[in-house]
Amino acid sequence: MGLFNINKLTNNLADYIDTKVELVKLDTQEQIIKAVIVMFELLIVVVIVTIVMVFLNLTLAYYLNSVLGGSYIGFMIVAGVHLMLLALLWLKKRAIRRGFEHTMYQMITQTEKKDSNEKERKQQPKRLPE
Known part of the structure; x- marks a missing residue:
């Protein structure tokens, strides 16, 4: 009887470990997906800002040309x-990189805190109105 309990215990432990893995x-995949989404959103913003900056710089260059009376000085x-x-x-590339890493770390930990708060809220029993 004791051997049967040990086998059952080891099987349960193996199942528990597999479930935890x-x-x-799944948690890692979720974090990666969230990071990719944030990076994609950032990429879209960077592309739009870049296009706007190109046109603003061209406008500034042509304006300086007209003010200074040259064809290329602007x-x-x-x-x-x-x-x-x-x-x-x-x-300043090291400082910029550190700031970016810090921001990404905060975003990830903030997401983890939100997820854990949502899980806790779902686990709490709902109160009935009095």
């Missing part, structure tokens, strides 16, 4: 400003 896999000024911004971004 599946749960971790484009050179705008290009110079962009080169300075690029150099600044290059110098």
